Amino acid sequence: xxxxxxxxxxxxxxxxLLEKLxxxxxxxxxxxxxxxxxxxxxxxxFAMKGIDRDGSRMAYTKIYKVIKENEIDLxxxxxxxxxxxxxxxxxxxxxxHTEPGISNIPFFGNYIHGQRFPDSVLYRVN
Numbered sequence: 001x002x003x004x005x006x007x008x009x010x011x012x013x014x015x016x017l018l019e020k021l022x023x024x025x026x027x028x029x030x031x032x033x034x035x036x037x038x039x040x041x042x043x044x045x046f047a048m049k050g051i052d053r054d055g056s057r058m059a060y061t062k063i064y065k066v067i068k069e070n071e072i073d074l075x076x077x078x079x080x081x082x083x084x085x086x087x088x089x090x091x092x093x094x095x096x097h098t099e100p101g102i103s104n105i106p107f108f109g110n111y112i113h114g115q116r117f118p119d120s121v122l123y124r125v126n
Contacts, residue, residue, distance in 0.1 A: 006033055006042045006121060013073045014044045015102055018123055020066045021046075022102075030089050031123040032107075043080045051083035091117065098125045 010033065018031050030047035048059055059081045067074055082089060091112045098105065105122040 006035070009073065010042065010044075010078075011104065011121060015104070015123065016070065017044070017063070017066060017072050017074060017079075018046075018102055020070050020072070021063070024062070024066065026062060029084055029124065029126040030092065031102075032092075032125070033121045033123075035119045037118060041078075044074065044078050045080050045082065047082050047084045047086060047089040049084050051081055052085060053083075056081045091115070092120075092122075092125055096122065096125050098122065100126065 014031075014033060018028065021028055026048075028046045028048055030045075032045050033042050034045045035042050046059070046063070051059060060076060060079070063079055063081070064076050066072070067076065095110065095112050095117070096105075096107070102123050107117070107120040107122050109119070110117045
């Protein structure tokens with residue numbers, strides 16, 4: 001792992017945020033903490049349909065609202081949103097599929113199509 005460590009508090013708060021977003025009817029087929037090589041920190045990554053077409057503003061607004069209303073100990077700066085058609089998302093879906101609900105799967109040191117996939121903890125890949 002490069003950069004900082006992902007701690008249990010972040011995992012718990014990320015799960016709580018995902019649970020609240022699910023309860024609000026927000027569709028998030030792919031959710032994970034990821035340690036991207038070009039950053040020092042872990043990012044809570046949500047893949048959602050329509051981000052490429054419609055932009056991410058509405059998604060970030062919804063996430064921010066849920067964080068504040070539920071006093072989740074994360075900032076919007078901890079979260080990134082991508083489209084489900086993003087290359088990273090497609091690569092991950094090619095490698096693994098989780099059951100419905102929220103998992104907690106360490107995904108470290110894996111290669112997909114010969115490329116090193118960033119260290120991650122997977123909540124959901126559907």
